[in-house]
Amino acid sequence: MTDFRKLLIAVTGLACSFSVGCGGGSSSKTNVITQSGSNVAPIVVNAGPANSYANGAFASVTVCVPGTSTCQTIDGVLVDTGSSGLRIVSSALTTVALPQQKASDGNPVAECLQFLGSYTWGPVQTADVQIGGEKASAMPIQVLSDTDFTAPSACSNGFPSADTVASLGANGILGIGNAAQDCGDSSGCGLYYECASTSSCTTTGEAVAQQVVNPVALFPTDNNGVIVELPAVSGSEAAVNGSLVFGIGTQSNNGLGGATVYTIDPTFSFNVEYNSTTYGGSFIDSGSNGYFFLDSSIVPALLDCSSNSGATGFYCPTSTQNLSATNKGINGASGTVNFSIANAETLFNNLNDTAFSQLGGPSIISGSGPAYFDWGLPFFYGHNVYVSIEGTTAPGGTTPYWAY
Numbered sequence: 001m002t003d004f005r006k007l008l009i010a011v012t013g014l015a016c017s018f019s020v021g022c023g024g025g026s027s028s029k030t031n032v033i034t035q036s037g038s039n040v041a042p043i044v045v046n047a048g049p050a051n052s053y054a055n056g057a058f059a060s061v062t063v064c065v066p067g068t069s070t071c072q073t074i075d076g077v078l079v080d081t082g083s084s085g086l087r088i089v090s091s092a093l094t095t096v097a098l099p100q101q102k103a104s105d106g107n108p109v110a111e112c113l114q115f116l117g118s119y120t121w122g123p124v125q126t127a128d129v130q131i132g133g134e135k136a137s138a139m140p141i142q143v144l145s146d147t148d149f150t151a152p153s154a155c156s157n158g159f160p161s162a163d164t165v166a167s168l169g170a171n172g173i174l175g176i177g178n179a180a181q182d183c184g185d186s187s188g189c190g191l192y193y194e195c196a197s198t199s200s201c202t203t204t205g206e207a208v209a210q211q212v213v214n215p216v217a218l219f220p221t222d223n224n225g226v227i228v229e230l231p232a233v234s235g236s237e238a239a240v241n242g243s244l245v246f247g248i249g250t251q252s253n254n255g256l257g258g259a260t261v262y263t264i265d266p267t268f269s270f271n272v273e274y275n276s277t278t279y280g281g282s283f284i285d286s287g288s289n290g291y292f293f294l295d296s297s298i299v300p301a302l303l304d305c306s307s308n309s310g311a312t313g314f315y316c317p318t319s320t321q322n323l324s325a326t327n328k329g330i331n332g333a334s335g336t337v338n339f340s341i342a343n344a345e346t347l348f349n350n351l352n353d354t355a356f357s358q359l360g361g362p363s364i365i366s367g368s369g370p371a372y373f374d375w376g377l378p379f380f381y382g383h384n385v386y387v388s389i390e391g392t393t394a395p396g397g398t399t400p401y402w403a404y
Contacts, residue, residue: 031384033229034243037253039222041132045230045240045355045377049076049092053169054348055289055356055377057230059244061174063088064128065096066138071128072096076171079244080287081228081387083175085182085212086129087120089164090145092171098125101140103194103204110193110201111142111212112155113182118162120144121151124192129215131174134246136218140210144168150199173287174215176226176244178268178390178400181211217389222247224392224399227254228286232382236353240381248386249395259386259403261396262329268390268400272373274325281372282327284385284402288376290314291339291360293325304362305344314344314361325373331397339378357381 034040043059057079063086064071072095074088101109101124109124122145129136144163151161162168175182183189188206195201216223223246230242247254264270264283272282274293302321305311315321320342328334342358357378363371379385386403388394396403 030232031229031382033231034227034245034253037245037251038133039246039251039254041134041244041246043079043228043230043242043244045242047354048078048169049171050165050169052166053289054354055359056169056354057228057242057286057377057380058170059131059174061086061088061172062130063093063096063098063141064130065098066126066128070096071130074171077174078168078170078172078287079228080173080175080285081177081226081385082283082285082287083173083182084177084179084214085175086127086139086141086172086215087122087144087175087212088141088172089168089170090122090143090148091165093143096127098127098141098143100125101210105194107194107196108149109204109206109210110149110195111191112151112193113142113191114155114157115159115162118159118167119151119155119157120162120168121146121149121155122163123148124210124212131215132244132246134216134219134222136213136215139215139218140212142212144172148198149193149195149201152193152201155193176214176216176387178264178387178402179214180217180389180391181208181213183211184208214389216246217392219246222250222254223389224248224250224394225386225388227384227386228380229384230380230382233355233357233378235357236347236350237355238352240355248388256386256395256403259384259396260333260335261331261401261403262327262333262335263331263398263401265330269372270330270402271328272325273328274323274373278328279371279373282374283372284375284379284387284404286377286380286385288374289359290356290376291341291378292363292374292376293360294362294371302341309345311344311348314359315341316343316345317341318343320358329401331401337375337379355381
């Protein structure tokens with residue numbers, strides 16, 4: 001997916017998440033967490049490698065020099081169903097040196113991803129990648145670095161980078177969303193650059209096969225999607241353990257079961273109806289650390305947190321707000337979601353907790369742009385959420401879709 005609004009929200013929440021903590025509320029949802037299988041990898045919600053994350057789900061990823069046994073396992077990689085592609089902070093790659101991808105003229109290739117208030121930048125390199133018992137061979141990944149090449153001004157656009165563990169709050173991003181690649185067009189979508197020198201990089205086209213790719217799409221089997229499985233959280237907890245299951249309907253442990261399928265449009269989004277208003281461009285995204293939505297009629301009740309409170313970008317209602325919205329798939333599927341928003345300033349007073357079921361904020365951080373609904377990580381608590389990949393065959397109908 002080339003729209004990284006939801007990942008930005010996860011990043012902007014980091015400033016307040018050092019004082020992570022959340023209280024109140026409960027969930028009646030129940031789900032079964034798959035514990036074992038060659039297609040299962042453990043995930044954990046905790047404070048992350050920078051000890052600064054609220055509502056971040058992390059996995060371990062093994063990165064190898066292609067075709068060799070020279071490998072390194074990297075913990076603390078953010079699980080993000082709202083993007084596609086593996087991105088590793090360069091400082092986390094301490095024992096492997098990956099081959100650099102090059103353009104047809106021999107110049108190194110780099111990539112820029114712009115967010116609403118930050119960006120990531122760094123070279124495109126090649127690695128064998130293993131997650132759990134699944135392996136993708138010779139796949140392009142992005143290595144996040146401010147020093148290998150100078151980011152062009154058009155990339156930074158005046159915003160800070162998120163290329164370090166401290167600024168990202170993670171050792172990398174595991175993008176396992178609906179898209180097979182982060183662009184999917186040979187134009188390169190304006191994301192890719194070739195660098196004639198360390199200080200001179202210009203935009204370039206990039207063959208689809210050379211683009212940073214969703215690793216699941218390159219698995220030999222179990223490659224049509226993922227299931228993110230996290231238990232219900234009643235208010236807040238210090239840490240939560242769950243599973244990332246690869247494949248949908250490919251093994252006995254990843255069947256669709258009774259989940260409702262919500263197909264999505266070419267922008268990988270669907271509609272959400274809230275307070276009699278329909279919000280297009282909405283999505284389900286584990287890389288966001290809260291429920292993010294906006295409705296001018298309820299802002300006085302929810303209240304934005306004080307700018308000097310350490311909870312900027314979240315809601316701070318005087319009492320917990322019990323709300324509901326309706327997801328509407330392109331296939332006509334419809335389902336109501338009940339959720340609650342609590343006061344983030346109060347929630348963050350508990351320094352021991354990192355998993356919060358009632359954390360939320362406005363979907364428009366800067367005060368401009370379209371409103372949308374972002375069902376972030378709190379939505380995943382107590383749901384087994386299915387994310388099918390475009391162009392694949394999976395039970396439940398036409399891909400891509402979300403199901404839960």
